[in-house]
Amino acid sequence: MYEIIQLIIVGILIISSYGFHFIQHDSLIFLFSALWCGYSFIKAIYLSIRSRFIDADAFMGLGILGTIFISEYMAGTIIGFLVLISRLVEDFTTEKSKTAIQNLIKAAPKTAQVIKDGQEIETEIEHVNLKDIVIVRNGEKIPVDGRIINGSGSVNQATITGESVPVEKNINDTVYAGTIVDSGFLQIETERVGRDSTFGKIVRLIEEAQSSKAPVQKVADVFTNYFTPIVLMLVLITFLITRNFRIAITVLVVACPCAVALATPLAFVAAIGKASRKGILIKGGIYLENLSKTKTIVFDKTGTLTLGEPKVIEIKQYGTHNQSEIIECAAIAEKFSGHPLSKAILGKAAELNISVPDPKNFQVVKGKGVIAECFDRKIILGSRDLLKDEKINFPAEINDYMEKLELDGKTPLIVAHDGDICGVITVSDVIRPNARETMFKLKEMGIKRLIMLTGDNERTGRAIGELLGIDEVYADMLPEEKVEQIKSFLSKDDKIVMVGDGVNDAPALTQADVGIAMGAAGTDVAIESSNIALMGDDLSKIPEAVLLGKRTFRTIKQNITLGMTFNIIGMGLAATGILSPMAAAVAHVLPDFLVFLNSSKLFK
Known part of the structure; x- marks a missing residue:
């Protein structure tokens, strides 16, 4: 809210300055505006000196101080004004990408109807204990993970599995916090509540995932770290050659690598948020990056390619x-x-x-x-x-x-x-209805090797493999042999993806570059051992996840290219005197907006 008020006031001052032009007060207004807009950036210079690390904010502060030094107060104001706008857009973009988390948080009711001493009492969720009997009626949200001990109903599990088709639930069936009883009446014995529920784990893991860094993001960070001192050297060289402070400061203004710094985190946050809405829980950007590079996907048979109900x-x-x-x-x-x-x-x-x-x-x-x-x-x-x-x-x-x-x-x-x-x-065991179609889609997406591991004998395994279009089948495998087999597949030239049920296959999942657990809702082992957890049992989510990984990585490369291209071209134009400080201020912020727009495509 403070930034919005600041923008409004500075905007009014910019407009008002034209009214004072003929009485020679416009420079004072722009100087005040530049210092006010640039205060946090100028402060960052001091913090950078203490930490011996120049970040993007300190870079901006140097640019604003530079414009003040050469009396280009309006350029300093425009820099601060436009950067503040870009920060607001960044915050908006990030918040938009976190809508899935916010929707999940809102999905969990704050109270539950608990039976105590034969009476139905409304109880705050933090006071609900294990074994408590919770009542949920038609149209209400289920507040806990638990087992139905009485009643039946149709439950919409979209917040957990991503599937909006209601599931019929009866006595002894498991239900999850945050899901909705479309019709029916349920008495539920509490097994998990709050942060320990499946819902709570999903929210926590998505939050952690969106703050994690992938290798490509670290590359962008390294570029930014090295680029900053190089730019300062170029500014000094420009001044020594041209003996013109105005040109040197213009190079400084246009060169800040903000767009490169934003290139990766915005894309990952958007992609992880989108995946969670579809019931695909991705624990970090590194797994999206690995998905984009994979040429080999390994499937366990029972419970993954088949229904697991022999x-x-x-x-x-x-x-x-x-x-x-x-x-x-x-x-x-x-x-x-x-x-x-x-x-x-x-x-x-x-x-x-x-x-x-x-x-x-x-x-x-x-x-x-x-x-x-x-x-x-x-x-x-x-x-x-x-x-x-x-x-x-x-x-x-x-x-x-x-x-x-x-x-x-x-x-x-x-x-x-x-x-x-x-x-x-x-x-x-019955093969999943969409298993063959899923294999075909993966092949179309450029996956070169589809592999199946099974404890079945070789003839049975090969028969199923041929039916599904699997390239390689490894049969008669014990659980520990599956782990060793995954290790043997690992290489520098490929990222190995392993898909299993998350419980029996947990050791093998942890060995792969990306472990994907099917049907992980309500299963602690599946959620903890996998890198990507599919809350439902839909195999078609695998191609969706791979496609999202490829789109995300492509978007990141586009973002980095945009940022670097604008920086290099802008510095060249500034060094030759073609760009004025005012034009440099606009050119500095333009790639930031392009990165925002490009990353926002991942929401669709």
Whole structure:
């Protein structure tokens, strides 16, 4: 507000000065205006001397003092006046780019309806505790992260996932603070509140991201740091050659590298703000820069390229065992494994109303399967390699049958009981509807290598890879092997992007130049381990993020080129006496406005 008042008063003084021209007071008015507009910049000279570092503000202060020294008071006033306008435009541009954060902050209600002692009480959000039961009705915002314990409804999660299509929520489903109940009634048990909620983490990380620096920004800073003393030397040389203070000061006025200093931060702030509105949480400008340079994107299969919800689609019987007995054996073996395929097995057992007792001596054989004991029976569930290790022979008929399934992209699991094969359970995961389209878009954008890592066998992995247009498939991979594989891809000539579910793939994500976590809403591990978190499960956000990275980096290069070009041309014109101090003042601010306009394109 002070700057606006200052601009208005100085503007009035500039206009009024023409009324005093004939009574010889205009120079006094311009001198006063120059000193007032330039006070903060002149003060920066003193601070720069103390810190032994000349920043853009100190540079401006030198320019204003220089115009006063050569009695070009009007030029000094115009410099201060136009720079103040450019600062206001910069503030406006920055604030506009932070609208997404402000909207997120406004989205979180300040109070919650909490049930205490059987009564519904309006409680300030900072006084809501874990396990408190919160009531949310039709049209209200959800104030906490939690689990629905009663009721159901349609919830708009746009503030978290970027998707405006409401999601149906029922008992035991998770809901997030800042989202809206479009219709329904919910009783929610609080699990996270305030800054610990998914919403709170998103706001904090976006704020941190917008203040971080990428390598390209550091290059701009280095340029500015070296350019400043060079300009001062050129000003001195100009004076020594021309013996003209007016020309030397004009060079100083036009040469300040403000536009170069603004080139990177404005673009990054705008891009990160735009991404957050689409449910893409980018933790810093460096990751946008790396996205713009990548030629290789690595995908995990399960939960990323597929829905991560495998189903039992076939049970092949061998010997005297029926389907229920085969599923029972498999479910016993998988009960404590936690493997994604275990959900399919246990789900099928529940569907058939099979009671699954706890196994004894449960053992996970990494990358091969599980071994368990129950009622003095030894149960083996897994791959052919596991059966070979356990010295269980299987006929060629079973081998041929499994190979056919694998070529179709399915996963067959052998069930053995007391040394004999009793059946083969076929599990299949559904490929995401837009997976193939996403791969095609990435290829169109210049991505040279699309790679898939999977714990599946090679035949299954290659079948899915060919279906999606994947260039390279690495199969039979353990989690630690995925980490090593990512390390092997890293090079100076490429930036490796890894896309995973953020939980199972957290170690691999941290090794990549850019780790992107799918479906990170509500998952601390996903948000913390990734560099970019997609709040939803939409694969099409990957090309969007890559495109935004390319657009941002292109905008930054344009901004830097604009700033440097204007500086060099302006200095040349000033040194030859073509530019007057007044024209130099205008020429100094012009590239700043062009940088603002160019960066604002990223909002669209």
